[in-house]
Amino acid sequence: MPLKIYNTMSGVVEEFIPGGDKKERIADYPTVNMYSCGPTVYSYAHIGNFRTFIFNDLFRRYLKFRGFTVNHAMNITDVDDKTISGALAENVSLKEYTDKYIGIFFDDLRTLNIEPVEHTPRATESIDAMIDLVERLDAKGIVYEKDGSRYFSIKKFGEYGKLSRLDSREIRSGLRYDTDEYEKDDIRDFALWKAGKENEPSWDTPFGKGRPGWHIECSAMVRKVFGTTIDIHTGGVDLIFPHHENEIAQSEAAYGEKFVRYWVHAEHLLVDGSKMSKSKGNFYTLRDLLDKGYSPRAIRYLLVTAHYRKQLNFTLEGLLQAGQALQRIDNLLLRLREITGNSDENLVVKTNSDDFIKKFIESMDDDLNASRGLGIFFEYLHSINSLLDEGRIAKVDAERVFCVLKRIDSVFGFIFFPEETDAGIDAERIEALIDERNRSRREKNFKRSDEIRDILLDEGIVLEDTKDGTRWKKKK
Numbered sequence: 001m002p003l004k005i006y007n008t009m010s011g012v013v014e015e016f017i018p019g020g021d022k023k024e025r026i027a028d029y030p031t032v033n034m035y036s037c038g039p040t041v042y043s044y045a046h047i048g049n050f051r052t053f054i055f056n057d058l059f060r061r062y063l064k065f066r067g068f069t070v071n072h073a074m075n076i077t078d079v080d081d082k083t084i085s086g087a088l089a090e091n092v093s094l095k096e097y098t099d100k101y102i103g104i105f106f107d108d109l110r111t112l113n114i115e116p117v118e119h120t121p122r123a124t125e126s127i128d129a130m131i132d133l134v135e136r137l138d139a140k141g142i143v144y145e146k147d148g149s150r151y152f153s154i155k156k157f158g159e160y161g162k163l164s165r166l167d168s169r170e171i172r173s174g175l176r177y178d179t180d181e182y183e184k185d186d187i188r189d190f191a192l193w194k195a196g197k198e199n200e201p202s203w204d205t206p207f208g209k210g211r212p213g214w215h216i217e218c219s220a221m222v223r224k225v226f227g228t229t230i231d232i233h234t235g236g237v238d239l240i241f242p243h244h245e246n247e248i249a250q251s252e253a254a255y256g257e258k259f260v261r262y263w264v265h266a267e268h269l270l271v272d273g274s275k276m277s278k279s280k281g282n283f284y285t286l287r288d289l290l291d292k293g294y295s296p297r298a299i300r301y302l303l304v305t306a307h308y309r310k311q312l313n314f315t316l317e318g319l320l321q322a323g324q325a326l327q328r329i330d331n332l333l334l335r336l337r338e339i340t341g342n343s344d345e346n347l348v349v350k351t352n353s354d355d356f357i358k359k360f361i362e363s364m365d366d367d368l369n370a371s372r373g374l375g376i377f378f379e380y381l382h383s384i385n386s387l388l389d390e391g392r393i394a395k396v397d398a399e400r401v402f403c404v405l406k407r408i409d410s411v412f413g414f415i416f417f418p419e420e421t422d423a424g425i426d427a428e429r430i431e432a433l434i435d436e437r438n439r440s441r442r443e444k445n446f447k448r449s450d451e452i453r454d455i456l457l458d459e460g461i462v463l464e465d466t467k468d469g470t471r472w473k474k475k476k
């Protein structure tokens with residue numbers, strides 16, 4: 001069974017064929033080139049943003065699990081209206097302003113155990129690629145100038161709308177489009193390059209001083225990193241129109257080749273059944289949730305295990321349940337660690353493990369159905385727990401289960417493996433220090449509790465306070 005994925009462009013679930021030519025074996029496929037729209041670094045990213053970033057992470061991890069090689073880029077939008085006005089408001093340079101939020105963003109990714117991608121190009125470091133793109137479009141007569149800005153003329157690109165399948169009446173009516181920009185010839189046209197304004201950062205180009213429009217940033221960075229057609233482009237569904245539609249128009253008109261083979265979009269996240277908004281009080285950044293005492297593992301668990309094409313209703317109750325599910329996994333790991341002795345292998349464990357891996361792959365191959373994969377995962381854990389109850393797990397079986405869980409966690413990324421921290425570490429001493437720290441905190445001796453945290457941190461041990469108590473792990 002091959003991996004299949006829903007392609008927004010075709011509107012159906014398709015077999016995934018990187019490079020465009022079908023091969024007999026996954027190992028024969030070329031490297032998968034993947035691009036994900038990254039953050040605009042003007043503020044803290046919120047939990048809805050992280051749903052998309054965790055989906056990107058699940059996708060790339062699963063491709064690797066299946067044996068593909070992945071070359072993945074995620075851009076950083078560090079120049080746009082919001083970053084510019086943020087820097088002005090704080091009276092700092094654009095770079096100083098965005099560097100701060102870039103640092104916070106990467107910290108958040110690490111907290112959520114999101115793997116680093118191979119490339120993270122910044123818009124402000126990709127201006128050359130944008131100039132190249134505008135010049136190519138200009139040479140083809142697709143660009144026009146108004147008041148010093150350069151616009152893309154939609155009527156010159158006949159396939160406009162093929163991704164979002166909006167008909168031109170719907171687009172023209174302004175129903176789905178920002179109608180405030182009167183200076184354009186056609187309501188659908190969009191700015192490639194914006195004329196320089198006072199107080200705004202600008203770059204010298206053959207077509208005057210100015211700064212990039214948002215859409216051109218991604219087209220230019222895809223070209224800069226990959227040079228040709230890419231296999232996968234991901235983003236949230238809110239980016240399908242106009243952002244991704246405009247990326248296609250720019251790239252395909254400029255370079256005369258297919259831009260992307262598979263467009264893959266993650267659905268919205270709702271909080272308590274409605275759209276997140278600051279005024280409703282249901283707006284959460286990652287840090288808001290950590291401050292409330294929820295663990296990053298529970299957040300990751302909740303976001304990674306909902307099917308990416310279904311709306312996810314995020315609730316604090318759901319987070320609590322995620323924490324409880326993780327507790328069940330941790331308990332099983334602890335039970336398995338306690339197994340000693342040299343009894344013979346139980347072949348039922350091998351059969352159950354092989355069967356589980358097979359079913360997990362079937363679920364994930366079916367359009368990355370992680371929620372079904374999770375259900376099968378818990379059935380497997382249940383079978384192992386029952387065998388433990390019956391005393392039918394030998395040490396060799398426990399090791400097999402550990403190996404299986406590690407393989408699965410290379411995709412899910414939310415399991416905590418205490419045995420990984422064994423080498424050269426005195427677990428008893430750490431537990432004793434954690435107990436002392438908890439005692440100090442109860443007695444409000446925060447000097448001592450902070451001291452203990454620092455002692456452990458110096459030794460590479462990170463503490464994680466969760467609703468279910470304090471855990472520790474070795475810093476990666």
Ligand SMILES: [Zn+2]
Pocket residue numbers: 036037038218243
């Ligand atoms: Zn983008």
